[in-house]
Amino acid sequence: QKEVEQNSGPLSVPEGAIASLNCTYSDRGSQSFFWYRQYSGKSPELIMSIYSNGDKEDGRFTAQLNKASQYVSLLIRDSQPSDSATYLCAVIGGSGGGADGLTFGKGTHLIIQP
Amino acid sequence: GAVVSQHPSRVICKSGTSVKIECRSLDFQATTMFWYRQFPKKSLMLMATSNEGSKATYEQGVEKDKFLINHASLTLSTLTVTSAHPEDSSFYICSADLAGSSYEQYFGPGTRLTVT
Numbered sequence: 001q002k003e004v005e006q007n008s009g010p011l012s013v014p015e016g017a018i019a020s021l022n023c024t025y026s027d028r029g030s031q032s033f034f035w036y037r038q039y040s041g042k043s044p045e046l047i048m049s050i051y052s053n054g055d056k057e058d059g060r061f062t063a064q065l066n067k068a069s070q071y072v073s074l075l076i077r078d079s080q081p082s083d084s085a086t087y088l089c090a091v092i093g094g095s096g097g098g099a100d101g102l103t104f105g106k107g108t109h110l111i112i113q114p
Numbered sequence: 115g116a117v118v119s120q121h122p123s124r125v126i127c128k129s130g131t132s133v134k135i136e137c138r139s140l141d142f143q144a145t146t147m148f149w150y151r152q153f154p155k156k157s158l159m160l161m162a163t164s165n166e167g168s169k170a171t172y173e174q175g176v177e178k179d180k181f182l183i184n185h186a187s188l189t190l191s192t193l194t195v196t197s198a199h200p201e202d203s204s205f206y207i208c209s210a211d212l213a214g215s216s217y218e219q220y221f222g223p224g225t226r227l228t229v230t
Contacts, residue, residue: 032217043207043224044158088157092217101148101160101173102209102219 002027002093006105014113019076021108023089026070032092033065035074037085038107044088048074079112086110117141118210120222127198128230134194135225137208143188144210148219149181152205164191198229 003026036044048063062075090102117140150158170183182194209219
């Protein structure tokens, strides 16, 4: 059974600071890793994808992957109140071929305080 | 690009009736679409994987005779909740895989189903 673990929070961060979100996964064969943002009552929005060890930066967002530790993180620099949302970590396992469904963590509720 | 639409956005139906939800990829062709369900304050759970022109693959615990999936074209997948009951009330969200994108999935806006 594939599992994705996240701290549910809430994680409170002052505006302008760095928000750090963490995620661990159980399936060592997992190949693809994603961070989604979900506002209350809305569907998830893709923020970042990462597939190889190391860092990947896109604007204010940096995703980090460490496959040996089965750990994925998301850093949000210069946090804004509009970043307040639930952040979902999602994983595609390595056992399937072609397109597979995502296994989601329960999400971390992030609050950016003005 | 990579826009996915769903219809309806919200539906209320009576117990025992059936409801059909449509998922369309508007600006790309999606060989594979996925259906998820999200209960309040819970995360998304994959229900089934839908491939164009073939039978859907259901996750363990999801009744294929209750949740009928049809993927008739590369831009349209439908989910029909048959004989709906109050416990089927949930937020149903589809996603489509953008071919060549290393499995990035783009989500529709979701359909909130309430069964009374």
